[in-house]
Amino acid sequence: MRVSKIGEFGLIYRLAGLISKANRKTWQSSRQVIVGLGDDAAVWRPQNPYQIATVDSLVENIHFTLRTITWEELGWKSIAVNLSDIAAMGGTPRYALISIGLPENTEVENVEALYRGMIKIAGQHRVNIIGGDTVSSPFLFISVTVLGTASNAAGRVLTRSAANPGDRVAVTNSLGASAAGLQMLLHGLKFESKLADAIRKAHVTPTPRIKEGQTLVAKAVKCGIDISDGLVGDLTHICEMSKVGARLNVDAVPVSPAAKVCFPEKALELALTGGEDYELLFTAPTRVMPVVRKALACPVTVVGEITADHPGKVVLVDGAGKPYTMKKSGWDHFGQ
Amino acid sequence: MRVSKIGEFGLIYRLAGLISKANRKTWQSSRQVIVGLGDDAAVWRPQNPYQIATVDSLVENIHFTLRTITWEELGWKSIAVNLSDIAAMGGTPRYALISIGLPENTEVENVEALYRGMIKIAGQHRVNIIGGDTVSSPFLFISVTVLGTASNAAGRVLTRSAANPGDRVAVTNSLGASAAGLQMLLHGLKFESKLADAIRKAHVTPTPRIKEGQTLVAKAVKCGIDISDGLVGDLTHICEMSKVGARLNVDAVPVSPAAKVCFPEKALELALTGGEDYELLFTAPTRVMPVVRKALACPVTVVGEITADHPGKVVLVDGAGKPYTMKKSGWDHFGQ
Numbered sequence: 027m028r029v030s031k032i033g034e035f036g037l038i039y040r041l042a043g044l045i046s047k048a049n050r051k052t053w054q055s056s057r058q059v060i061v062g063l064g065d066d067a068a069v070w071r072p073q074n075p076y077q078i079a080t081v082d083s084l085v086e087n088i089h090f091t092l093r094t095i096t097w098e099e100l101g102w103k104s105i106a107v108n109l110s111d112i113a114a115m116g117g118t119p120r121y122a123l124i125s126i127g128l129p130e131n132t133e134v135e136n137v138e139a140l141y142r143g144m145i146k147i148a149g150q151h152r153v154n155i156i157g158g159d160t161v162s163s164p165f166l167f168i169s170v171t172v173l174g175t176a177s178n179a180a181g182r183v184l185t186r187s188a189a190n191p192g193d194r195v196a197v198t199n200s201l202g203a204s205a206a207g208l209q210m211l212l213h214g215l216k217f218e219s220k221l222a223d224a225i226r227k228a229h230v231t232p233t234p235r236i237k238e239g240q241t242l243v244a245k246a247v248k249c250g251i252d253i254s255d256g257l258v259g260d261l262t263h264i265c266e267m268s269k270v271g272a273r274l275n276v277d278a279v280p281v282s283p284a285a286k287v288c289f290p291e292k293a294l295e296l297a298l299t300g301g302e303d304y305e306l307l308f309t310a311p312t313r314v315m316p317v318v319r320k321a322l323a324c325p326v327t328v329v330g331e332i333t334a335d336h337p338g339k340v341v342l343v344d345g346a347g348k349p350y351t352m353k354k355s356g357w358d359h360f361g362q
Numbered sequence: 363m364r365v366s367k368i369g370e371f372g373l374i375y376r377l378a379g380l381i382s383k384a385n386r387k388t389w390q391s392s393r394q395v396i397v398g399l400g401d402d403a404a405v406w407r408p409q410n411p412y413q414i415a416t417v418d419s420l421v422e423n424i425h426f427t428l429r430t431i432t433w434e435e436l437g438w439k440s441i442a443v444n445l446s447d448i449a450a451m452g453g454t455p456r457y458a459l460i461s462i463g464l465p466e467n468t469e470v471e472n473v474e475a476l477y478r479g480m481i482k483i484a485g486q487h488r489v490n491i492i493g494g495d496t497v498s499s500p501f502l503f504i505s506v507t508v509l510g511t512a513s514n515a516a517g518r519v520l521t522r523s524a525a526n527p528g529d530r531v532a533v534t535n536s537l538g539a540s541a542a543g544l545q546m547l548l549h550g551l552k553f554e555s556k557l558a559d560a561i562r563k564a565h566v567t568p569t570p571r572i573k574e575g576q577t578l579v580a581k582a583v584k585c586g587i588d589i590s591d592g593l594v595g596d597l598t599h600i601c602e603m604s605k606v607g608a609r610l611n612v613d614a615v616p617v618s619p620a621a622k623v624c625f626p627e628k629a630l631e632l633a634l635t636g637g638e639d640y641e642l643l644f645t646a647p648t649r650v651m652p653v654v655r656k657a658l659a660c661p662v663t664v665v666g667e668i669t670a671d672h673p674g675k676v677v678l679v680d681g682a683g684k685p686y687t688m689k690k691s692g693w694d695h696f697g698q
Contacts, residue, residue, distance in 0.1 A: 060412070064603060065522050066450035066587055067416035069512065076396065077413065079492065080403035081459040081507055085499045114402035123417040125505045156415065159505075163421045169461045169495075169505035171417055176405065186401050251402055267400060 029137060030130040037134065038160055041141055045155045048145040053152040055120040068156035072120065076181035078174040080111035086166040094211035097136045099230040100168070101143025107254065108172035109151060109234035110304040114252035115183040116243030119174040119236065121156045122148055127163025140168075151236060177240040184242060184250030184308065189268035191334040193249065193309035198238050198324050201257055202293050203228035203282035205300020209289065217288050224284040232304040241321050242308055250308035256301035257329075258352075261340045264309065271336035276352075277345035280327040295352055298342075365473060366466040373470065374496055377477055381491045384481040391456040391490040404492035408456065412512035414519070416447035422502040430547035433472045435566040436504070437479025443590065444508035445487060445570035446640040450588035451519040452579030455510040455572065457492045458484060463499025476504075487572060513576040520578060520586030520644065525604035527670040529585070529645035534574050534660050537593055538629050539564035539618035541636020545625065553624050560620040568640040577657050578644055586644035592637035594688075597666075597676045600645065607672035613681035616663040631688055634678075 029037050042063050049056050054073065061069040084090055084104050095103070105122060112119040124144065128137065148155055153172070176183055207229030209215065210222060217225075235252070242250055249268065251260050257279065265272050281297040289296060309332050310318065319326045333341075342350040365373050378399050385392050390409065397405040420426055420440050431439070441458060448455040460480065464473060484491055489508070512519055543565030545551065546558060553561075571588070578586055585604065587596045593615065601608050617633040625632060645668050646654065655662045669677075678686040 060517065061451070061519060061521055066447040067414045067453070067510075069412060069414050069451065069453075069517070069519050071411050071517065072413060075407050075411075076405060077408060077509075078403045078405050079457070079459055079507070079509060081461045081493060081495050081505070083461045083463060083495050083497050083505060085463050085497055087500065088498050111402040115397070115405065117403070117405075121415070123415055123507060125417045125419045127419060127421055127503060157417060159417050159419050161419050161421055162424050163501070163503065164423065165500050167463060167499065167503060169417070169419060171415070171459060171507040173413075173415060173509075174403075181396065181405070181407060183397060183405050184402075185397055 027134045028130065029128055029132045029134055032134060034160060037137065040134065040138065044138065044141050044145065048149055049154045053154060055152055055154040059154060059156060062156050070121065070156065072175050074175035074179065076176035078112055078115055078117040078176065079171065080108055081169065081171045082107045082111065083167060083169040095230045097139035098143035101140040102147045102231045104168040104170050105144050105147045106232050106234050106304065108170045109236060110252040110254065112172055112174045113234045113236045113239035113306065114250055116177055116239040116250065117174040117183060118177045118240065119151050119153050119172050121154050121173040123171040124155060124158035125169040127161050127167040129164060129166060130162055177243055182243050184239060184247060186251050186264050186267035188249035189264050189270050189309040189332045191270055191332050192311065193332040194312055194315050194328045195261065195272055195274065195309050195330040195332060196315060196326050196328045197257065197280065197307050198235055198305045198322065198326060200280040200282040201253065201303045201305060202285035202297030202300055204232060204302040205296040206282065206285035206288050221284050221288055225288060229302065232302065234304055235306045238306055238322055238324060242306065242318060245314065245318050245321050247308050247310045247314060247318060250306055253303045253305050253307050254301055256299040257307065258298050258340055259301065260307050265340060266338045269337045271333040272330055272340045273333055274330040274340055274342050275345060276342055276350045278327060278329045280325065298352060363470045364466065365464055365468045365470055368470060370496060373473065376470065376474065380474065380477050380481065384485055385490045389488040389490060391488055395490060395492060398492050406457065406492065408511050410511035410515065412517035414448055414451050414453040414510040414512065415507065416444055417505065417507045418443045418447065419503060419505040431566045433475035434479035437476040438483045438567045440504040440506050441480050441483045442568050442570050442640065444506045445572060446588040446590065448508055448510045449571045449575035449642065450586055452513055452575040452586065453510040453519060454513045454576065455487050455489050455508050457490050457509040459507040460491060460494035461505040463497050463501065463503040465500060465502060466498055513579055518579050520575060520583060522585065522587050522600050522603035524585035525600050525606050525645040525668045527606055527668050528647065529668040530648055530651050530664045531597065531608055531610065531645050531666040531668060532651060532662050532664045533593065533616065533643050534571055534641045534658065534662060536616040536618040537589065537639045537641060538621035538633030538636055540568060540638040541632040542618065542621035542624050557620050557624055561624060565638065568638065570640055571642045574642055574658055574660060578642065578654065581650065581654050581657050583644050583646045583650060583654060586642055589639045589641045589643050590637055592635040593643065594634050594676055595637065596643050601676060602674045605673045607669040608666055608676045609669055610666040610676055610678050611681060612678050612686045614663060614665045616661065634688060
C-alpha cells in the first residue's frame with residue numbers, strides 16, 4: 027500500500043503506534059518526558075543540566091541508494107550517524123526527532139521497516155523518539171535531530187578545539203571497512219561471504235561509540251571527533267578548530283583486516299579517506315594514553331601527534347618519517 | 363557563483379560567518395552556550411529546567427515554490443513555522459539547528475539570502491543558531507529544529523490534550539489572509555497594492571505568536587495549538603488528543619478583512635481550512651476568557667465550545683445554530 031493511500035495523518039498514526047510501543051517507560055529518558063509525540067512540540071525535564079544537540083540529513087542518491095541498503099538498515103544508519111555525533115562529544119543520547127520526506131508512491135511497509143531500524147538502535151541506547159515531521163517530497167530524505175546530555179555532572183565534553191601540541195592522536199578499533207563495503211556495493215564486487223558481510227555491515231549499520239566517548243571524558247580526554255569524513259579529513263577538522271597541526275603516521279593506522287583482504291592495494295587509502303567508519307578520533311597528552319587504553323574495552327591505536335607547526339594542516343608520513351602522498355582527502359557533499 | 367564551486371566546507375564556512383555575526387553575546391541563549399557552531403554537536407546549559415523541541419521541514423514544490431517566495435522570505439518562514447510550534451506550547455524559543463539540502467547549481471548568494479531571512483527572525487526572538495547540516499540534494503529542502511524552554515518556572519505548557527467539555531474555543535487575531543495570499547500567488551491574481559502586500563506577507567513571512575502563547579500560560583490556559591493545518595483541522599487535532607468534541611460557530615470566525623475584500627465569496631472557507639495563519643487556537647473555561655482578553659494585546663475571538671458529545675469531531679454551525687457544510691478540511695501533505 028502506498029503512503030498516498032492512507033495520507034499523512036494515517037501514516038503518522040501508524041508510525042506513532044510503532045514508536046509508542048518502542049519507547050520503554052522504564053528508561054530514564056522516558057520518565058523525564060512531560061509531553062511526547064503528537065503535540066506541537068515535545069517537552070521534557072532532563073536530569074543533567076548540560077544539553078547536547080546534533081542534526082544530520084541523509085538524502086537518497088546522495089548519501090545512500092536503496093539498491094544497496096534495506097529500508098530497515100537505512101533507519102538504523104540515520105539514527106546511528108547522529109548518535110555518533112553525541113559519542114564524539116562524550117555525551118549520553120536521550121531523545122530523537124525524526125523528519126522524513128517521502129515520495130507519494132512509497133510503500134507504507136517500507137516506511138514501517140525504516141522506523142523498525144530506527145527503533146532498534148534507539149532502543150539499544152534507550153533513546154526516546156519524541157517528535158518529528160512527515161512530509162511529502164519528490165525524493166526520500168531523512169533528517170534526524172538527536173538530543174542528549176553530558177555524561178558527567180560537571181558538563182565536560184570532547185570538542186574539536188581542545189588539541190594541544192605534543193598530544194598523541196589515537197583512534198578506536200580499525201578503519202576502512204565501511205568504505206570497503208561501499209566499494210563492494212557500488213561496483214557489485216563478490217567476496218567470501220563472511221568478509222562481504224563484515225564490510226557490508228560496517229557500511230550500512232555502523233556502531234556509534236557512545237560508551238567509548240563517555241569513557242574518554244571520564245579519563246580526562248578533552249579533544250575528540252567521530253570519523254565520518256575520513257581519518258585525514260576529520261583530523262584536519264581538529265587541526266583547524268584547535269589551530270594546531272598534526273603529523274599522521276600512515277603505517278600506524280589500524281586498517282580493517284576485512285578491508286585489507288578485500289582491497290589489498292587500496293585498503294590504506296580507504297582507511298585514510300574513506301570515511302563513515304564512525305570510530306572515535308581523539309588527542310591527549312602521552313601520559314593519558316595508557317589510562318585510556320586500559321579503560322576502553324576496544325583497541326586504541328596511536329596514529330600520530332599534534333604539532334605547533336603548520337596549523338590547520340595534517341602532514342602524512344610513513345613509519346620511517348618520510349612524507350607520504352595520497353590522492354584525495356575527505357568527502358565533500360558538493361563533489362569538489 | 364554556484365555552491366558546487368566553493369564546495370560543502372566553503373559554503374559552511376561562509377554561513378558560519380554570517381551566523382556568528384548574528385548570534386549576539388548578550389542574549390541569554392548565547393550566554394548559555396558552551397560549544398556552538400562547528401563541532402560535532404552543540405552544548406549548552408539552559409536556565410529553565412523544562413526543555414521543548416520541535417522540527418518542521420519545508421520541501422520545494424511541496425510547501426513552497428521559488429516562483430512566489432524570495433529566498434530571504436523562505437528563510438524567515440522556515441524558522442517562523444517552528445517558532446510557532448514553540449508558541450503553541452507557550453514556551454520561549456532559544457536555539458535552532460538548520461539542516462538544508464541544496465542542488466549543486468544553487469547560487470551561493472541565494473543561500474546567503476536564505477540565511478539572512480533566518481537570522482532576521484531568529485534575532486527578533488534572540489534565538490541562537492547552534493548547529494546544522496548542509497548537504498547536496500536533488501531538490502531544495504529545509505529542516506529546522508527549534509529548542510526552547512518553558513516560559514514559567516513550574517514548566518506549565520499548552521497542550522492539545524487539555525481541552526475539557528464546557529471550555530470556550532478562541533483564536534488570536536484573524537484567519538484566512540495566508541491562504542488568500544497563496545491563492546493570489548499561485549493564480550497570479552491582481553489586487554490593490556496594499557491588500558496584495560498584506561495577504562502576500564501573511565503567507566510568506568508569518569508572525570509566530572510567542573508572547574501570546576506565553577501570556578496564555580501565565581493566565582492559566584492549558585490547551586492550545588497553532589493554526590497551521592487550518593482552523594477546522596487544528597481544532598480536530600485538539601478534539602482527538604483531548605477525546606472531546608467541538609462546536610464551531612462559523613459566523614463568529616474572525617475572517618481577515620484583506621481576505622474578505624480579495625475573496626468575498628471564498629474568504630470564510632479560507633479562514634476555516636486554508637491553514638498557515640500561525641495564529642493560536644486555544645480553549646479555556648468561560649471565566650478565563652475575559653482575563654485572557656485583557657492580558658493579550660491582540661484581538662481574541664470566541665468561535666465555539668468544547669463538548670462531551672462526538673469525541674474527535676468538530677461540528678460546524680452558523681450563528682443561528684444550524685449545521686454548516688463545507689468542502690474540504692485541513693491540509694494533507696500526501697494529498698488525500
